[in-house]
Amino acid sequence: MPKRSSSLATQLLATLEERGHRSTSPRRAVVNAIAGQNKHFTAEQLRDQLPGVGRATIYRSLRLLVESGVLCRVLLEEGDLHYQLSHRGHHHHLLCVECGSSQDLLGCDIEDLLHTVSSAHQFQLSGHWLEVYGKCHDCMDRPAVPV
Amino acid sequence: MPKRSSSLATQLLATLEERGHRSTSPRRAVVNAIAGQNKHFTAEQLRDQLPGVGRATIYRSLRLLVESGVLCRVLLEEGDLHYQLSHRGHHHHLLCVECGSSQDLLGCDIEDLLHTVSSAHQFQLSGHWLEVYGKCHDCMDRPAVPV
């Protein structure tokens, strides 16, 4: 039996439909899989979970969802690109390098600071990219995992 | 006749030698080419300029120079990885999206701010990645280049 769609999945799909995209069954499979992730994930992880969906379709869906603002790209310290559900609007992440969890960083003062610094350099700010790496609260207590 | 080495190139090579790496002729060619760049560049650009040097050697040299702290990686807005000469130590860049120039951002308050924000989230900061995009002073005045 097909896994039941979460309301989150329904919501993601609705976002796509509002933007004029069709509700196809591969697309529903993709948003369901995404809704089931509990932390950031890669395109390839999604592909492993959806062997029946074409590779191009997965990448196309990810692009649409990023463009719609419901997914955001997350760059890990090693350079790997992951995705995760986004709180709409620009924000950043505190990424735990230990357990892979992430916390959103909303309404911090970075924008103001960057504006100040930029104008000091006679630079007209238009965008920025920031990722913050470290250990989350849980992993701070826990002794480091032996490799 | 072989292009004369700039003192910058000599300096780069010296850094490598100090770290126990041999002064080979492909390596000299690479540091010379790097010393001749006037802005950030990609590995492939370097390759085009050095058709006689093997691909692996170019990537290996870039890695060594990054590890030595004399080159830094720069992530452009579109996701392309570039390199540029580094002022040793951690710093960031103001990248002009118009002309491709970049200004180093030293001693800005970002570290302090991130520490404040992190501890507010009970997060133990260990690193971060920041790139700032916009228009440099020159390009602010100039009307946008027609595509």
Add this chain to the structure above:
DNA sequence: ATAGTTAATGATACCAAGTCTCTTTAACGG
């Protein structure tokens, strides 16, 4: 100066992460 040791090179195969092309399918609007 010579020889020995070992780092470094480069040819080539390989790989990861995507993108492009093109034919076929199916969603949706009328």
Add this chain to the structure above:
DNA sequence: CCGTTAAAGAGACTTGGTATCATTAACTAT
């Protein structure tokens, strides 16, 4: 129900890089 057109999927291709390994050449010690 039909027609239009978006979307899918197969598969070739691309980009940016890494791994392997036989050969070469820097440096070191004599």
